[in-house]
Amino acid sequence: MIDAKKKDVLIRDSNKERCVMLSLTPRERVLNLFAGKEVDRPACYSGMGNVTTAALEEMGCKFQELHGDAAKMARAGASSYRLFGYESAVIPFDLCVEAEALGCAMNPYDEVEQLLYPTIKEKIIHSEEEITTFPIPADLLERGRINVICEAIRLLKQDVGQEVAVGTYLLGPFTLAGQLMDLNDLFKLTFKKPDKVNAMLDRLADVQIGIGKKFYEAGADYISVREMGATTDVLSPKTFDKVIAPHLKKIFAGLPGNNILHICGGTNSVIKIMNECGAGALSIEFKNDMVKTRTEIGSGPLVFGQVDAYNVLVTGKSDDVVKGVLASLDAGVDAVWPGCDIWPTAPLENLRAMVETVKEHGANRWARKKG
Amino acid sequence: MSQAILDQLKEGVVNYDEEAVITAANEALAQEMDAHSAIFDGLVPGMVEVGRLYEEQEYFVPEMLMCADAMYAGLNILKPHMKKKEGSANGVVVMGVVQGDVHDIGKNIVRMMFDASGFEVHDLGRDVPLDKFVEEQLKTDSNLVCLSAMMTTTMVGMKEIIEKIKEKNPKCKIMIGGAPVTEDIASRWGADGYARDANNALKDAINMISSLKSIS
Numbered sequence A: 001m002i003d004a005k006k007k008d009v010l011i012r013d014s015n016k017e018r019c020v021m022l023s024l025t026p027r028e029r030v031l032n033l034f035a036g037k038e039v040d041r042p043a044c045y046s047g048m049g050n051v052t053t054a055a056l057e058e059m060g061c062k063f064q065e066l067h068g069d070a071a072k073m074a075r076a077g078a079s080s081y082r083l084f085g086y087e088s089a090v091i092p093f094d095l096c097v098e099a100e101a102l103g104c105a106m107n108p109y110d111e112v113e114q115l116l117y118p119t120i121k122e123k124i125i126h127s128e129e130e131i132t133t134f135p136i137p138a139d140l141l142e143r144g145r146i147n148v149i150c151e152a153i154r155l156l157k158q159d160v161g162q163e164v165a166v167g168t169y170l171l172g173p174f175t176l177a178g179q180l181m182d183l184n185d186l187f188k189l190t191f192k193k194p195d196k197v198n199a200m201l202d203r204l205a206d207v208q209i210g211i212g213k214k215f216y217e218a219g220a221d222y223i224s225v226r227e228m229g230a231t232t233d234v235l236s237p238k239t240f241d242k243v244i245a246p247h248l249k250k251i252f253a254g255l256p257g258n259n260i261l262h263i264c265g266g267t268n269s270v271i272k273i274m275n276e277c278g279a280g281a282l283s284i285e286f287k288n289d290m291v292k293t294r295t296e297i298g299s300g301p302l303v304f305g306q307v308d309a310y311n312v313l314v315t316g317k318s319d320d321v322v323k324g325v326l327a328s329l330d331a332g333v334d335a336v337w338p339g340c341d342i343w344p345t346a347p348l349e350n351l352r353a354m355v356e357t358v359k360e361h362g363a364n365r366w367a368r369k370k371g
Numbered sequence B: 001m002s003q004a005i006l007d008q009l010k011e012g013v014v015n016y017d018e019e020a021v022i023t024a025a026n027e028a029l030a031q032e033m034d035a036h037s038a039i040f041d042g043l044v045p046g047m048v049e050v051g052r053l054y055e056e057q058e059y060f061v062p063e064m065l066m067c068a069d070a071m072y073a074g075l076n077i078l079k080p081h082m083k084k085k086e087g088s089a090n091g092v093v094v095m096g097v098v099q100g101d102v103h104d105i106g107k108n109i110v111r112m113m114f115d116a117s118g119f120e121v122h123d124l125g126r127d128v129p130l131d132k133f134v135e136e137q138l139k140t141d142s143n144l145v146c147l148s149a150m151m152t153t154t155m156v157g158m159k160e161i162i163e164k165i166k167e168k169n170p171k172c173k174i175m176i177g178g179a180p181v182t183e184d185i186a187s188r189w190g191a192d193g194y195a196r197d198a199n200n201a202l203k204d205a206i207n208m209i210s211s212l213k214s215i216s
Helices: A006-021 A026-035 A053-059 A070-084 A097-102 A146-160 A173-180 A183-193 A196-220 A237-252 A267-275 A291-298 A319-331 A348-365 B002-014 B017-032 B035-055 B061-081 B105-116 B130-140 B157-167 B185-186 B197-216
Strands: A088-090 A105-107 A119-122 A165-171 A222-226 A259-262 A281-283 A300-305 A337-338 B094-095 B120-123 B145-146 B174-178 B194-196
Touching: A006 A053, A026 A165, A026 A222, A026 B002, A053 A070, A053 B197, A070 A088, A070 A146, A088 A146, A097 A105, A097 A146, A097 A165, A097 A173, A097 A196, A097 A237, A146 A196, A165 A173, A165 A196, A183 A196, A183 A237, A183 B061, A183 B105, A196 A222, A222 A237, A222 B094, A237 A259, A237 A267, A237 A337, A237 B157, A259 A267, A259 B185, A267 A281, A267 A291, A281 A337, A291 A319, A300 A319, A300 B174, A319 A337, A319 A348, A337 A348, A348 B197, B017 B035, B017 B061, B017 B120, B035 B061, B061 B105, B094 B105, B105 B120, B105 B145, B105 B157, B105 B197, B120 B130, B130 B145, B145 B157, B145 B197, B174 B197, B185 B194, B194 B197
Parallel strands: A088 A165, A165 A222, A222 A259, A259 A281, A281 A300, A300 A337, B094 B120, B094 B145, B145 B174, B174 B194
Antiparallel strands: A105 A119
16 A cells, blocks of 8 residues: 555656656657657657558448548547557548638549549639639638548547647648649649749638648647649759749748648759748658758758658568668658558558657667767 | 751650641641651650650650640641551550549650550540449450559559459550559569650550560
8 A cells, every 4th residue: 555645756756757768748759849849769650641441440431431520530540549659640531621622522432442532523723714713712711621620630639639649731732723723734834824823822822821720720739731743753843943832931931830841752852942941840752862851951950751651561561661660760850751641551560560660769760869 | 858847846846836846747748748757757756855855854744744735736737647557556555544543644645655656545534443444445455454543542453453454355465654653563463564654655565565466
C-alpha cells in the first residue's frame, strides 16, 4: 500500500524521468518541432491520406463509405495510430473536397469493386473566358463536404487528439484549377496567357485560405498544401516561379498555422523557390536528392520525407522499409513521411517497420540533433 | 524545294506554330508532294525533336501540348491525301487511361503518334473501367493494348487488366505507361512493353507488332 505522500513522490520522480528522457507524446513531438522547441527525435507521420485495408476490414466498411461520413472518416483517420503507431491522424482520404464545394461533381466509384480514389467527373469551367469569371459561392464554407471534414477533425480531437497530431490537407491552387477545368487547356493557357491563369489562381488561393482557416478553427494541428499538379515533370522552373509560387506564398502568408508545402517528383530544380513560399516545412518524395537540397536551402528549413509510398511501403519487404527509412534519416529529413498517400494495401508489418525504425534510430541519425 | 517544305513542317511543329504548319502542309499538297513523306519526313521528325527537347527539359508539358496542336493541324490536312496502306504499320491498337485516373495528356500524345503512323486506333478515353479494355480487345482483335496511369493509386488496376487480356488472347501485346510506371513493374505484371514517354511508346509498339507478324 502506498500512502498519498509516497505516491506524490513517485509521480514527481516519473515526471523527472520524463523531463530527462524528454519523453514526448507524438503530438508534442510533431508540434514542438514547428514551434522551434526541443524534440527527442524526428516523428514518423504524414500530411497525406493513410488509411489501410486492414483498418477498413476491422471497421467492416468500404473505402467509398469514408468520404461523406464524419464518424467513419474519423475512425479510419485514427486507425493508423492504433494499428501501427503512426504519430498523426489525418483526414480526409480523397482530393476532391474543394472542387466539390466549388460546384464540381465527384465520382466516389460506389459501384466499383476495387478500391479507387474519387475523381472529379463534372468540371465547372468550360471556356477560357470562364477561368476568371467562374462564380465562387458566398456560402462556400458550408458547401460540399467541408463541414464533414470539420466534424471529423473535431471527433478526432476528442478521440486521439491528446496523443497524436491531427492533420488535414488542401490542394495547391494550380492542382485545384486542374480539377475545375480541362487540364490540357490549363497547361496551354499557363504558357500562352499566364496573366489570366495567375488571376484565376489568385482567386483560388483565397478559396484555400478560407477553407484552411475553417479547418484550423475545427482543431487541425497542421495542414499540408499539396501542389502536386505542378511537378517539375510538367512545368518548367521558370513557370513555377512565375505562375505557381506567387499563389502558394499568398496562402502561407494568409493562413496562420503549421503549414507544410508538399510537391512530388524530382523537385530539386524548384526547391529554392519552394523554400521561399513561406511554409513551416517542406515535404518531398524520394526523387528529390536531399543532399543537393540541403546544399541549396541549408540546414535551417524543416524538410519531411521521403519514403517511397508504393515501391517500398507496398511492394517492399520489411528490410526494404528499414533501408528506406534509414536512407531518409541519413539524408537529413526532420520527420519521416511517405512521399505520397499510403496506398491502402500496404502491409501492416511494413508500416510498423517504418515507425519502429524511426523510434529506434531517429534520435541518433537526426542531422539537426547532431548539430 | 521539297526539302524546304519538310523543314518548314518540322520547324512549325517544334516552334508550336500552327499557322506555319498549315501553310507548309498546303504548299506540300499544291506541289503534289507525297503526303506520306510530308508526314513522316516533316511532321514526325518535328515531334521527335520535341520529344528530345522534353527529355532535355527545355520543353515541358505546355510546350509539348502546343506542338501536338501544330502537328494535328498538319495531319488534318495531309492525312486525307495519304494513299492507303502505304508504309503504315497497319496495326490495331486499343488504348485508354485506367479507371480512377482522369489524366490523359500522356495518352493523347501517344495516340497522336499512332494516328500519324497509320495505326487503327480505338481510344477508350480516360477513367476507363477495367473490363472495357478486355471487351474492346476481343471485339477489335487488336495486336496491341496500351494502358496509361498517371497516379500510383490507379496504376495497380493495370495488373488485373493484363492478366485478363493475356488469359483470353495470349498473342496480344500489352504496353503500359505513365509517370509512376517503372520497367520493373511492367515486367512483374507481365506487360510486353513499358513506355516512359510518347516517342518510346511508338518505337516499342512498332517493334512489338513486327515481331508479332514475323512469328505468325
